[in-house]
Amino acid sequence: MTTMAPDAGTQDDVAYEAQFNAAVTAEERIEPRDWMPDAYRASLVRQIAQHAHSEIIGMQPEANWITRAPSLRRKAILMAKVQDEAGHGLYLYSAAETLGTSRDELLDRLHSGRQKYSSIFNYPTLTWADVGAIGWLVDGAAITNQVPLCRCSYGPYARAMVRICKEESFHQRQGYELLLALSQGTEAQHAMAQDAVNRWWWPSLMMFGPPDDESAHSAQSMAWRIKRHSNDELRQRFVDICVPQADSLGLTLPDPDLTWDEERGHYAFGPIDWDEFREVLRGNGPCNEQRINQRRTAHEEGAWVREAATAYATKQAERSRHGYRAPHDPQQGDTQEEDIA
Amino acid sequence: MNPAPASAALALGDDALLLSHRLGEWAGHAPVLEEELALANIALDLLGQARVLLSLVGDEDELAYLREERAFRNLQLVEQPRGDFAHTIARQLYFSSYQRLLYEELAQGDTAIAELASKAVKEVDYHRDHAEHWTLRLGDGTAESHQRMQQALDALWRYTGEAFEPIEGLTVNWATLRARWTDRITTVLRQATLTVPSGPQSGSWAAGGGRQGVQTEPFGRMLAEMQHLHRSHPGATW
Ligand SMILES: [Fe+2]
Ligand SMILES: [Fe+2]
Numbered sequence: 001m002t003t004m005a006p007d008a009g010t011q012d013d014v015a016y017e018a019q020f021n022a023a024v025t026a027e028e029r030i031e032p033r034d035w036m037p038d039a040y041r042a043s044l045v046r047q048i049a050q051h052a053h054s055e056i057i058g059m060q061p062e063a064n065w066i067t068r069a070p071s072l073r074r075k076a077i078l079m080a081k082v083q084d085e086a087g088h089g090l091y092l093y094s095a096a097e098t099l100g101t102s103r104d105e106l107l108d109r110l111h112s113g114r115q116k117y118s119s120i121f122n123y124p125t126l127t128w129a130d131v132g133a134i135g136w137l138v139d140g141a142a143i144t145n146q147v148p149l150c151r152c153s154y155g156p157y158a159r160a161m162v163r164i165c166k167e168e169s170f171h172q173r174q175g176y177e178l179l180l181a182l183s184q185g186t187e188a189q190h191a192m193a194q195d196a197v198n199r200w201w202w203p204s205l206m207m208f209g210p211p212d213d214e215s216a217h218s219a220q221s222m223a224w225r226i227k228r229h230s231n232d233e234l235r236q237r238f239v240d241i242c243v244p245q246a247d248s249l250g251l252t253l254p255d256p257d258l259t260w261d262e263e264r265g266h267y268a269f270g271p272i273d274w275d276e277f278r279e280v281l282r283g284n285g286p287c288n289e290q291r292i293n294q295r296r297t298a299h300e301e302g303a304w305v306r307e308a309a310t311a312y313a314t315k316q317a318e319r320s321r322h323g324y325r326a327p328h329d330p331q332q333g334d335t336q337e338e339d340i341a
Numbered sequence: 342m343n344p345a346p347a348s349a350a351l352a353l354g355d356d357a358l359l360l361s362h363r364l365g366e367w368a369g370h371a372p373v374l375e376e377e378l379a380l381a382n383i384a385l386d387l388l389g390q391a392r393v394l395l396s397l398v399g400d401e402d403e404l405a406y407l408r409e410e411r412a413f414r415n416l417q418l419v420e421q422p423r424g425d426f427a428h429t430i431a432r433q434l435y436f437s438s439y440q441r442l443l444y445e446e447l448a449q450g451d452t453a454i455a456e457l458a459s460k461a462v463k464e465v466d467y468h469r470d471h472a473e474h475w476t477l478r479l480g481d482g483t484a485e486s487h488q489r490m491q492q493a494l495d496a497l498w499r500y501t502g503e504a505f506e507p508i509e510g511l512t513v514n515w516a517t518l519r520a521r522w523t524d525r526i527t528t529v530l531r532q533a534t535l536t537v538p539s540g541p542q543s544g545s546w547a548a549g550g551g552r553q554g555v556q557t558e559p560f561g562r563m564l565a566e567m568q569h570l571h572r573s574h575p576g577a578t579w
Contacts, residue, residue: 056374063368070571071402071579072358072395075365076388082368083381090374103374128570178579186577294369302372304489305426308482309373315481 024225029155032098040224044154045099046115047226049106052092053117057110057291059085061125062134070128077174078131084167091160098156111296119277120207122285129182129189129196135175136249137197137204137242143168144238145208153225176245183250190250197246198254205269206277208235239267345397345453346510348414351404352552353443353454353508354394355415358405360436361387362567366423376426379471383433386464393457406571410554410561417551418500420560424493427479427486431493433472438525439504441465442518447511454511473529480533487534494530495538502542503550 016035023030030036059082066082069075093103109115120138125131146168149161182193209215209231221227229237239258246253257270279285364384371377395401418436423429441462448459479490505519530537543550550556571579 056377059369059377066365066368067362067566068570070406070574070577072388072392072405074579076385076392079365079368079381079385079388083378083385086374086377086381090378093374181579185579186574188574189577298370298372301370302426304483304485305372305376305479308486309478310482311486312478312482 024153027151027153027225029158030153031155039220041099043221043224044157044226045096045101047221048092048096048099048157049101049109049115050117052089052096052106053110053115054121055085055089055092057117057121057295058138059089060291060294061121061123061287062131064125065128065131068128069131074178081135081171081174084171088164088167091163095154095156095160107299111292111299113283113292116281117291118207119280119285120203121291122280122288123199123203124287126199127192127196129179129192130200132175132178132182132193133196133200135171135173136179136245137175137200138207139168139171139175140242141204141207141238143172144234144241148228148234149226151225151228157226176249179249179251193249194251197251201254202272202276203280205235205239205272206274206280208232208238210274210277236266239269243267343452347398349508349510350394350397350454352414354391354398354404355413356419356436356440357387357394358391359413359415359563360419360432361385361391362563363419363421363423363432364429367429372426380429383468383471386461386468390457390461394454397453402571406568410556410564412554413551413556413560413564414554415551415556416500416503417557417560418497418504420551420556420563421497421500422559424496425489427489427493428497430472430475430479431490431497433468434476434494434526434529435497435501435504437465437468437472438522439501439518441469442521442525443513446513446518450512476529476535477533480530480535490533491535494535495540498538498540498542499544500550503552506552508552 017037020030020034020036020040023034030040062078062085063082066075066078069078093106096106097103106115110117120141125134143165146161146165150158150165152158152161179193179197182189184190212218212230212232215231218227218230222230243253243258255270257268259268261268280288283289361384364380364387367380367384368377371380391405392401395404398404416436418432421428421432444458444462444465448455448462450458476490479486481487505515505522507513507515527537
């Protein structure tokens, strides 16, 4: 879409809105400089921010196992995975920045509790098998949620999602493979894998959000082509994918009501404990406080580092304005970004 | 190609293994998102080097997870607790400058270590750039960052001398290496408005230190954390 935003608010917003709606309906991409309704912008910022926050908070439960990974190969895979999640955070904060909201501002909203992250990360990683269960189920649910976002009407978000989904599917396969090794390993390893799946299954189903009749933002998001499928549709899709995979893993899913429904062509599953979901959302999950505290602490303890980087960059800018040249510059040939703060 | 001398592969492999481990402790704690990526990158490079080097000696996991404290041959520098960001940068500066010069020289040889060194020299170049860049920012940033960086440099200085003790099986001109290292460090610190520490570069208490398998107290704890899961399931595959 190429309609530029008007310089001043003198233009007819109704005409712009009609054009915007037509573009969205025609499946055209909205780009940062295009006109867009304020509510669309706000809704995107909220969703992208929550997604970005989930990526960086999501590093914690898995980073918890980096120093204890039981083989060097697994350690390398896990480190790379946690690093990927940091990268996802970076792309998404950049996507939000194209809508006029800075990373600092969004981090501030996260740290002060005004914005949320995915509730799944408020559960603890108690054993090594949890790393596998997160990869298989949590990254798996994330992919189910996010693949449709690759066609989201907002261009920068859609493009970030294409890149992210590729990496998430890596993570999902690595998680599956980790669990398979445990499941086919010793008795103790098998039990560890089963226990992890038992604990992560239901929270993973909650990742798709409340049932359709209770979902606050769904209808408008669908009309704007931000969302494409309802929470319940995506949840069903995820269950249908997981059941045969659990079977191949030699593990069971902790739901006695899980049966194939011939008529619907889907797996039927038992009731989800939405009280638990609401409690965790409200801040009463096992790790809500721990996660946000670690995030805040890292940010606060890093303040002097960011200040130093800014001060140095300012000094350097001053110097180059005054034609000062350092006698010996050890950074020659460095390709790193100058301004990291 | 000549076989790699096991003692040398072990010493260099342990350096990379344990520094990677310490850097891995930063995951989720870095001061800025870009550093989550950068520190993980460096940790992954080092882990990759460690796996190649240890595999020249034996099974990488047996060596990493089943050796006792006294059987490790790393420099004491790499096992020190990560400390604040300034400590991490000071260590990265000292170590990557050393490793960069050493690998450059080892790359000229004809053993499997030479092959690893010639491949790794590029990534270590990036590690050193990263460390030097941050040394400048912290040293010439704010009063607080300057003070923290100087403190970190001073605190870790005593662990730097051991890097230049000869490693059995390697033909390296250690005196030249040390002179080049000192030169590089001096230049960077001067530009960062920092002072080259003046204390001893190794303590008489160290008795040769890490390369002989005499480590410092934090080492055992680190090893306990690293090895406990692997050791809890003897013979299991992961
Ligand atoms: Fe991610
Ligand atoms: Fe992921």
